[in-house]
Amino acid sequence: MFCYQCEQTAHGTGCVDRGTCGKTAEVAALQDVLLRRAMGLSVCALALARAGHPLVALDAFVENALFTTVTNVNFDADSLESLIGEANRLLAESRDAVGRAGLRNALFGPALAEGSTDRQALLVEAAEIGIDARRQNAGVDVVGLQELLTYGIKGMAAYAHHARILGRHSAQVNSFIHEALEALAKPVVAMDQLLALNLRCGEASLAVLALLDEANTGAMGNPEPTSVLMGHKPGKAILVSGHDLRDLASLLEQTAGRGINVYTHGEMLPAHGYPELKKHSHLVGHFGGAWQDQQRDFAAFPGAILMTTNCLMPPREAYSGRLFTSGVVASPDILHAPDHKFDAVIAAALAAPGFQEASPDRRHTVGFGHHAVTSVAGDVVAAVKSGALKHFLLIGGCDAATAGRSYYSDLAAAAPKDWAVLTLGCGKFRVIDRVEGNIGGLPRLLDMGQCNDAYSAIKVAGALAEAFGVGLNELPLSLVLSWYEQKAVTVLLALLHLGVRNIRIGPKLPAFVTPAILKVLVDNFNVMAIGTVEGDLAAMGAAA
Template identity: 50%
Template sequence: MFCNQCEQAAKGIGCQAIGVCGKTPDVASLQDLLIHSMKGLALVAAEGRRVGLVDADTDRFTMKAVFSTLTNVDFDPERFVALIEEAQTRKEDLKGRVAAKGGNTSFSAEPEPSAIKKILGKIFGSEAAVADFTKDPSIALANVGLTQLIAEGEKVGLPVGDEANADINSLKQILMYGLKGLAAYGDHASILGREDEAIAGFIYEALCATLRTDIGVDELVGLCLKCGEVNIRAMELLDDGNTGTYGHPVPTEVPLGAKKGKAILVSGHDLKDLDILLKQTEGKGIYIYTHGEMLPCHGYPELKKYTHFYGHYGTAWQNQAKEFDAFPGTILMTTNCIQKPKESYNDRIFTTGLVGWPGVAHIDDTKDFTPVIEKALACEGFAEDTDKGSVMTGFARNAVLGVADKIIDAVKGGDIRRFFLVGGCDGAKPGRNYYTELAEEIPSDCVILTLACGKFRFFDKDLGDIGGIPRLLDVGQCNDAFSAVKIAMALADAFECGVNDLPLSFILSWYEQKAVVILLSLFSLGIRDIRLGPTLPAFITPNVLNVLVENFNIMPITTVQEDLKAILG
């Protein structure tokens, strides 16, 4: 295997023996094969759109399939086999319908560079032994077993070899990882009934582009920026789905302690799963707690109304082994963020949606959470009430812009010197204490906007307020980056300037592919001077980095003192 798609890539290069996330070589191979299969489906779907054939169900499947390969989503090989088989079935079915409309169904994907052929030849005996499917994913894949599928996946992983163009490969990886993030947001929105066929249309266009060997740097850079632009639309749809269904978040105080009684902990990102669970647990004597990126759910009026929706437990995803072990109830994982469960809680953790781990009980799309509830009732629960303080959440765009006049007056009056957007993904690698120190060192006349699980480095710190405006404003999940963008754009309009001219600095942390597509979204808006850490992506070559520096002045974080001096003077 070779995987470099997350910030924790081994040795800063890539995981080759086993994923730092816990992904095995077999699962990595099946994920690569699924992506290759989706490229074949994309060739047919893109041709279908050319002749006026749009299949909404295939669009939804595409987003789910691509999302399932994002870091910390699904580790179950059997589920990837099912997705690969479905991709093949859908491709052949779509071919017939495209042909009936007069479209082309005979594709010849560009062959692999010769160096890759030689490497594959050494592995499989001869160049001729390399399956035709490796060269052209639009052809049918024979009905083979798991072992053969894994072998096929090994053929279609990341390009290697001296003759491979490193910069082109780097841009293709940025695009592919951006697509994984885009697919995630598109799927989140679709679950809430918000869809735009242009999102899947771009995913097909971009997947097809990754098969080309004649594509140049400029075209790939353009596709990466377009990926960010399309993602803004996806996040807009998701925002509309969340707020249209559950109301606009309001500032809310969330207890960090516990209530005596039975308990269920919900982690991940999915508001609908939480809502369904809250409905099914009413009157059962069970308190529901959030974990990780579910914290902002406490700010939504239609979720706040449940009296047994109590508080927040724990911090970010990478601490779950210790935190879940100590939680005296059941755990429900929605969307991504799962790690290998410890034996001590393996029988009381459940997955749903696209999340999967071999041997962990999975709740299917009927969303009948009875097993989760019954197990929670059998667990000991919290023995007593505890008070561990509280945190504030719910400062999404409506809440912040509702006091925009006070913010503008505070800036003009010199009470607020600068805004810092400090957020993104948290992770386990050293260096992330930078974000804790940064929050502590940012001067008291500055406001910190934060979102995603990066906030857990400082979310419980009392940073005070400026004229009644809290200095720490939790905008929400990584999914709520749209809110942060709308806040920035509204402030720019109010001050009659561009976003880059605002007293606003972006200092971001990244871990997985949602962060990649959010970064591309910021680039598509022309936002400059972003500081990124704790390390730069392993898949960005020096030449590609230079392009980003020249166009957007992106830079790595250094030290808190040096960065603040550069920003504040």
């Protein structure tokens, strides 16, 4: 085993025995094999597409295969083995289609693998294709760029999955995912080609973020500023964590009139701003904090719990039997609710005691997506021109339990009172209650949504740049990002595609970014690690 795809990787270098996330070496190996099968399917898909015979049936499977290998999604070796078996079947069918089209010579590498279903054979295969083996053959810099691209498309696949289940998909997005996987399937790709692919991944990442925004707002309406109870009410209860709005919508429909209150957790907090979700009166509030607090939060929650996407942690006995997964999420210790059907979740909620009394009435306002903010852009521009609003500070991204993340809370608290603070992702829990007051009729703290909603921040920045007649890098805007897993890489690549400079990243830089790769990022985009709160604020333009 060798895995360094998340920020918490052991010793800042790589997990080698067991993932910090909790995945076993066996699970990690099977994920590597599944990724390799996805490469083979993409080689077949592109061979047919280039000959005018697109095989779009592979798109959804490849998306899901990639999403399955994102951190904190799938811990279940049996389900991974089943997915590999399905990939083997699709590969055989795809090779046949390629052969019938007279294109067999276009296939190579993983597209030609017959594919075993024997667990031990799969583990042997994994050792031959893993990061360690590739670094010995190609070197750390080439493999680092390969992994940067891999994590970019893993995040893209997660966003594309969310859009697809809401009825939206993109030929551009799927085509690039296949192209990237085809390049990764080759034994050697030159550094300059990999750099170019990573920058193109940024372009495709922007496209998938726009796609997901269209899917979410098309199905759920444009988010509206909404005050959310950060607590609970008496009654039976279900807690929904993860990111998936479709699952939450289905659960709300299935619990209507059942006497069950539904709460959000973690990155589901922004769901309260969507008109089609908040119309359900039994969506009553938000319980707990960010994803890394779930073992404490879930144990304290007296009802059923549904984990809809990534961010799952190994479960504790305290909530065994009350925790369910859906979609691509899987763990050998957790019951799975299939196909958006939540009868078992509802039954568990009715059997649990629920809350006996109400919590204090603490509130947080969500719903400042690009539609809400740009609708008052004139007021924002006037506040800037009058001098009331001096700067925009975006603090957001993936949160985690590692040391150094108090920096983000301290940064928010220390931001000058004439600065507006934008936040998104579960990084918002580091800044909630740290920013008070209003500027120009708007709260100083603007919660723009999930990490899935990064497109909102991009749209708002673009609208402000247009209003002031300047480029993005000339705006009074600073971006300070926290990263944990692969979707953060996707967002970063999208920002780099737009040419955004001076992005600060923490709490530490990714292990797969070697000194040579970092030099390219610094030279071209001035990407930098976070420093001290005082030093960074001064560099952003705060008065001493």
